[in-house]
Amino acid sequence: MNIILLSGGSGRRLWPLSNDIRSKQFIKIFKKEDGTYESMLQRVYRQIRKADTDARIIIATSKTQISAINNQLGDNVGISAEPCRRDTFPAILLATAYLADVMKADPEEPVVVCPVDPYVEDGYFEALKELSCQSAKGGANLVLMGIEPSYPSEKYGYIIPEINAQTEDTGVSYVKTFKEKPDTRTASSYIAQGALWNGGVFAYKLKYVLDKACKLVGYKSYQDLYSRYNTLEKISFDYAVVEKEEKIQVMKFAGSWKDIGTWNTLSESMGENIIGKGIMDDTCSGVNIVNEMDVPVLAMGLKDVIISASPEGILVSDKEQSSYIKPYVDGIVQQVMFAEKSWGSFKVLDVEDGSMTIKVTLNKGHSMNYHNHKYRDEVWVVISGTGRTIVDGMEQNVKTGDVIAMSAGCKHTVIAETELKLVEVQIGTGISVQDKQKFELGWC
Amino acid sequence: MNIILLSGGSGRRLWPLSNDIRSKQFIKIFKKEDGTYESMLQRVYRQIRKADTDARIIIATSKTQISAINNQLGDNVGISAEPCRRDTFPAILLATAYLADVMKADPEEPVVVCPVDPYVEDGYFEALKELSCQSAKGGANLVLMGIEPSYPSEKYGYIIPEINAQTEDTGVSYVKTFKEKPDTRTASSYIAQGALWNGGVFAYKLKYVLDKACKLVGYKSYQDLYSRYNTLEKISFDYAVVEKEEKIQVMKFAGSWKDIGTWNTLSESMGENIIGKGIMDDTCSGVNIVNEMDVPVLAMGLKDVIISASPEGILVSDKEQSSYIKPYVDGIVQQVMFAEKSWGSFKVLDVEDGSMTIKVTLNKGHSMNYHNHKYRDEVWVVISGTGRTIVDGMEQNVKTGDVIAMSAGCKHTVIAETELKLVEVQIGTGISVQDKQKFELGWC
Numbered sequence: 001m002n003i004i005l006l007s008g009g010s011g012r013r014l015w016p017l018s019n020d021i022r023s024k025q026f027i028k029i030f031k032k033e034d035g036t037y038e039s040m041l042q043r044v045y046r047q048i049r050k051a052d053t054d055a056r057i058i059i060a061t062s063k064t065q066i067s068a069i070n071n072q073l074g075d076n077v078g079i080s081a082e083p084c085r086r087d088t089f090p091a092i093l094l095a096t097a098y099l100a101d102v103m104k105a106d107p108e109e110p111v112v113v114c115p116v117d118p119y120v121e122d123g124y125f126e127a128l129k130e131l132s133c134q135s136a137k138g139g140a141n142l143v144l145m146g147i148e149p150s151y152p153s154e155k156y157g158y159i160i161p162e163i164n165a166q167t168e169d170t171g172v173s174y175v176k177t178f179k180e181k182p183d184t185r186t187a188s189s190y191i192a193q194g195a196l197w198n199g200g201v202f203a204y205k206l207k208y209v210l211d212k213a214c215k216l217v218g219y220k221s222y223q224d225l226y227s228r229y230n231t232l233e234k235i236s237f238d239y240a241v242v243e244k245e246e247k248i249q250v251m252k253f254a255g256s257w258k259d260i261g262t263w264n265t266l267s268e269s270m271g272e273n274i275i276g277k278g279i280m281d282d283t284c285s286g287v288n289i290v291n292e293m294d295v296p297v298l299a300m301g302l303k304d305v306i307i308s309a310s311p312e313g314i315l316v317s318d319k320e321q322s323s324y325i326k327p328y329v330d331g332i333v334q335q336v337m338f339a340e341k342s343w344g345s346f347k348v349l350d351v352e353d354g355s356m357t358i359k360v361t362l363n364k365g366h367s368m369n370y371h372n373h374k375y376r377d378e379v380w381v382v383i384s385g386t387g388r389t390i391v392d393g394m395e396q397n398v399k400t401g402d403v404i405a406m407s408a409g410c411k412h413t414v415i416a417e418t419e420l421k422l423v424e425v426q427i428g429t430g431i432s433v434q435d436k437q438k439f440e441l442g443w444c
Numbered sequence: 445m446n447i448i449l450l451s452g453g454s455g456r457r458l459w460p461l462s463n464d465i466r467s468k469q470f471i472k473i474f475k476k477e478d479g480t481y482e483s484m485l486q487r488v489y490r491q492i493r494k495a496d497t498d499a500r501i502i503i504a505t506s507k508t509q510i511s512a513i514n515n516q517l518g519d520n521v522g523i524s525a526e527p528c529r530r531d532t533f534p535a536i537l538l539a540t541a542y543l544a545d546v547m548k549a550d551p552e553e554p555v556v557v558c559p560v561d562p563y564v565e566d567g568y569f570e571a572l573k574e575l576s577c578q579s580a581k582g583g584a585n586l587v588l589m590g591i592e593p594s595y596p597s598e599k600y601g602y603i604i605p606e607i608n609a610q611t612e613d614t615g616v617s618y619v620k621t622f623k624e625k626p627d628t629r630t631a632s633s634y635i636a637q638g639a640l641w642n643g644g645v646f647a648y649k650l651k652y653v654l655d656k657a658c659k660l661v662g663y664k665s666y667q668d669l670y671s672r673y674n675t676l677e678k679i680s681f682d683y684a685v686v687e688k689e690e691k692i693q694v695m696k697f698a699g700s701w702k703d704i705g706t707w708n709t710l711s712e713s714m715g716e717n718i719i720g721k722g723i724m725d726d727t728c729s730g731v732n733i734v735n736e737m738d739v740p741v742l743a744m745g746l747k748d749v750i751i752s753a754s755p756e757g758i759l760v761s762d763k764e765q766s767s768y769i770k771p772y773v774d775g776i777v778q779q780v781m782f783a784e785k786s787w788g789s790f791k792v793l794d795v796e797d798g799s800m801t802i803k804v805t806l807n808k809g810h811s812m813n814y815h816n817h818k819y820r821d822e823v824w825v826v827i828s829g830t831g832r833t834i835v836d837g838m839e840q841n842v843k844t845g846d847v848i849a850m851s852a853g854c855k856h857t858v859i860a861e862t863e864l865k866l867v868e869v870q871i872g873t874g875i876s877v878q879d880k881q882k883f884e885l886g887w888c
Contacts, residue, residue: 015742277757279772283765294795295757295781298459298772301765302749309758313721313739314751316760321727321745328723328742337739349793350803350867351738354844355827357801357867359794377845379825381869383799400798401821401871405847423794423801423869425825427845 001052001132002111002206004080004095006088007041007061007069013262015329016312017290021339024260025117026068029290031271040117040260042072051125056103059116060095070342071363078103083229089240090232093217094225096209101222107207110135113237114201119258119269127253128201134172135203140249142242143203144175146196148254152187155259157198159250160190171252178242196252199259202242212241263306263315263322278307286319292338311337311347335433343368344416349423356426362387362416370413370441376428378412380404385420389413390441411439445496445576446555446650448524448539450532451485451505451513457706459773460756461734465783468704469561470512473734475715484561484704486516495569500547503560504539514786515807522547527673533684534676537661538669540653545666551651554579557681558645563702563713571697572645578616579647584693586686587647588619590640592698596631599703601642603694604634615696622686640696643703646686656685707750707759707766722751730763755781755791779877787812788860793867800870806831806860814857814885820872822856824848829864833857834885855883 007025014024028037038046048055058078059069066081080095092113099105110132118124127145135143146159157180161173178198179190213219217232242248260266267288274280276291279298286304291297293309306322308315313332317325337348343366350357362368362385370390380389382402389398391412398404398414406412408428414420451469458468472481482490492499502522503513510525524539536557543549554576562568571589579587590603601624605617622642623634657663661676686692704710711732718724720735723742730748735741737753750766752759757776761769782791787810794801806812806829814834824833826846833842835856842848842858850856852872858864 016739279775281765281768281772283762291758293758295460295755295778296776297758297760298769298776299760300769300772301762302760305746305760307758307760309753311739314735314737314741314753314758316741316743316746316749316751318727318745321725324725325742325744328725328744331723332740332742334739349801352827352865355865355867357793357803357827359801379845379847381823381825381871383796383801383869383871401823403823403847403849421796421799423799423867425827425867427825427827 001048001054001129002056002099002105002109003048003058003128004092004099004111004113005044005057005059005116006091006113006200007059007065007116008091012329013323013325014266015325015332016310016315017292017308019312019336019338021064021336022068023065026065026072026340029266029270029275031275037275039072040119041069044116044118045073045077047120047122047125048128050122052129056099056105058095058099058103060091067342068340071340071345075342083226085234086229086232087234088237089235090217090229092237093209093213093219094222094229096206097213097219097222097225100206100210105206107210108205110203110205112201112203115199117260118199118201119260121256123255124253124257127251127255131201131203131251134249134251135205138205140174140247141204141208141245142248143172144248144250145199145201145253146250147199147257148252149187149191149195149197152184152191153197154181154184154187157181158187158190158195159198160193160195161250163194171254172249175248175250196250197257199253199257209241216240263308263317263325264319267306267319276309342366344419354427354429354431356431358424358426359383360422360424362414362420362422364416364419367415368413369438370411371436371438372409372411373426373428373435374437375408375435376426376431377408378406378427379425380406380414381423381425383421383423385416385418387414387416387418387420390415413441445498445573446500446543446549446553447492447502447572448536448543448555448557449488449501449503449560450535450557450644451503451509451560452535456773457767457769458710459769459776460754460759461736461752463756463780463782465508465780466512467509470509470516470784473710473714473719475719481719483516484563485513488560488562489517489521491564491566491569492572494566496573500543500549502539502543502547504535511786512784515784515789519786527670529678530673530676531678532681533679534661534673536681537653537657537663538666538673540650541657541663541666541669544650544654549650551654552649554647554649556645556647559643561704562643562645563704565700567699568697568701571695571699575645575647575695578693578695579649582649584618584691585648585652586689586691587616587693587695589643589645589697590694591643591701592696593631593635593639593641596628596635597641598625598628598631601625602631602634602639603642604637604639605694607638615698616693619692619694640694641701643697643701653685660684707752707761707769708763711750711763720753786810788863798871798873798875800875802868802870803827804866804868806858806864806866808860808863811859812857813882814855815880815882816853816855817870817872817879818881819852819879820870820875821852822850822871823869824850824858825867825869827865827867829860829862831858831860831862831864834859857885 009023017027018024025040028039060080063081080098112128160176162176274289277296278289281300283301287302290308304319306317344362347359386399461471462468469484472483504524507525524542556572604620606620718733721740722733725744727745731746734752748763750761788806790804792802830843
């Protein structure tokens with residue numbers, strides 16, 4: 001199976017666990033059998049591999065997410081990164097071209113497109129394989145997955161199938177029409193007609209989308225497309241392709257499916273009430289604590305409340321009310337306080353006028369870019385591990401307790417031999433993530 | 445007026461704002477006219493000075509609180525510090541001896557004893573002056589302040605006065621008897637008899653307690669008492685003195701008086717709903733946020749809830765339920781994460797196995813003790829200000845950006861010329877506050 005996972009969004013709805021760098025799919029919140037936690041991305045990736053060991057997986061994403069994806073899935077994962085943001089048609093086209101051109105998939109092969117963040121059981125991925133097979137049969141140019149509605153939701157679009165004899169046997173029928181998010185009463189009438197939720201999951205043969213791309217944007221090759229990506233029109237796949245297509249089938253999926261986009265739905269999927277350091281008294285009910293800080297949360301006498309703490313801030317919300325979080329979070333303007341990078345992670349420990357202190361964790365064998373800053377000095381104190389630093393070309397071995405002082409302008413990097421943690425004190429006026437220039441290290 | 449302020453308790457009931465070092469009276473939570481915040485200690489001290497510019501104020505406390513008191517009130521405040529903890533009779537006696545022996549107060553002068561943490565209006569301190577005058581008259585050996593009850597509380601002891609003609613005119617009467625915390629119904633019957641709350645405020649002539657002390661513990665002088673303080677019996681003032689005394693008067697105080705011992709009562713006295721960085725949506729009611737962290741708290745859809753965050757942890761509690769906090773906080777075992785010292789303050793930024801990172805703020809003109817550590821190296825990075833460091837006797841000027849590395853065993857201190865902030869990275873195994881040896885600096 002070929003599968004394109006769409007990994008988008010900044011996901012501020014799950015603040016403070018998500019921020020401008022960490023979208024919701026990267027939050028490690030689902031307990032695995034070994035007691036550690038995995039993110040939605042890791043869970044879905046693992047589930048696909050379990051359903052199909054040989055699956056060709058491409059993650060379609062923006063440049064800003066590459067570090068986090070590599071951090072969570074390793075360096076060998078297939079990523080189709082948009083050089084800039086351009087809605088779903090260009091993004092899906094770029095990933096499709098990557099599959100055909102870079103990964104050399106046959107244009108006759110089908111591909112499944114799926115968001116990266118459904119919270120589903122393993123059966124869902126078996127259904128994706130069936131979707132892929134159905135597409136391969138060639139009875140339609142697009143085959144959608146239609147999710148059997150569990151209630152007349154106003155949140156989803158609906159797929160109205162042609163009712164015909166085939167449906168009962170195979171769960172596959174042609175699509176009569178699409179309906180956008182209705183009110184509850186209209187949704188009920190759709191469901192009575194056999195309508196299904198549109199979860200944004202569909203399959204097509206590679207050549208179908210590449211042919212479309214030839215006509216619509218003069219597609220030649222992945223490289224060509226990539227190089228002029230910023231000139232492409234911002235247009236959704238629905239608008240560019242689905243709405244104009246007449247031969248569409250839908251395959252019913254009747255298993256459990258959850259779209260985890262709010263704290264309320266997320267808390268329903270948490271296997272336990274407390275993640276991280278937390279204490280609840282006996283009078284709490286329906287309370288979830290997700291605490292990424294090193295100090296404890298104590299909850300007393302609360303009902304149906306979400307408490308979440310991270311280096312970004314602290315949320316305390318009634319569960320129902322939590323779906324209205326967005327405008328409040330949009331009003332919070334502060335720098336990113338933590339992030340996972342391809343080489344490890346960082347966390348802001350302290351911010352003052354004229355200084356910032358952060359903790360940097362480099363994974364074993366990884367290094368930062370060789371870089372400098374124009375407007376700030378930096379001091380590193382190695383608090384654990386061993387490695388090598390390169391400062392203005394001078395290489396030196398470092399270990400726990402070593403101190404490296406770098407003036408503004410001085411080029412520097414650190415290479416971790418073991419996992420290596422350091423406290424970095426930045427000193428200067430106008431400290432900013434923009435104040436960074438990268439350099440090549442010839443031999444590195 | 446002579447006044448002894450009793451400053452005790454570790455006050456974990458107001459966790460996370462209070463910890464083993466910062467008792468509740470040191471939390472800066474009351475907004476002043478200039479927009480800054482003051483603590484209960486600072487508020488009471490200011491109120492006494494306003495009522496009586498020349499008041500001789502002695503703070504009776506334990507050694508552990510001296511730093512915080514000096515930090516908040518300056519170095520010139522009168523402190524009678526117990527060398528070890530010995531209940532209220534020895535503590536009040538020591539402070540009384542300090543007044544008589546060290547501050548040379550006349551034994552005929554009266555002294556008022558008062559807890560350091562009542563939340564009261566200025567009129568209360570006028571009443572303390574009257575209490576002092578009443579004591580000076582000599583009609584009784586002890587004059588208590590009786591607070592007019594606002595409701596039949598089960599939380600307080602009650603003073604039952606002799607009803608006599610004098611009472612109406614002066615508010616003063618002799619005490620018939622004391623009653624310990626009653627149930628509500630009994631409290632109501634007491635109040636019907638004219639009973640008053642016992643707020644632990646009373647006055648006596650110095651010589652009265654010094655005479656008692658001669659008889660009970662062979663009192664000779666303050667120095668003598670101090671040197672054998674650890675041999676004194678642990679006994680309360682009530683038990684040692686009040687219960688055995690027959691000539692006691694009570695003076696009624698009818699003004700507003702609050703005992704701020706729990707989050708619930710504290711929130712009633714907060715002039716505003718949000719202290720620190722906090723956001724509430726429109727559906728919150730009766731919510732108080734007290735946030736001492738640098739990142740925001742967002743509260744949504746809550747009713748009658750206290751949210752408080754500090755480097756110690758995060759409390760989210762229904763207001764009523766918050767009075768049951770103690771056992772939960774007692775169960776939280778962690779090092780002290782922030783403290784005010786006589787020379788400034790510190791805050792723990794990060795704790796790892798084998799390292800700890802803290803931010804140290806030295807007030808202008810202050811310095812740490814000259815000290816060393818056996819089991820840890822330390823690195824200082826000056827993040828703002830100027831000063832001098834002394835490291836193994838070597839003195840050097842330091843400024844923003846300077847780095848000082850100190851190996852285990854190496855003696856060190858820093859003297860702040862301006863306010864001086866530094867990030868201190870401690871590295872070693874078994875980092876502990878106990879690992880500290882102080883040294884004299886001959887010339888310092």
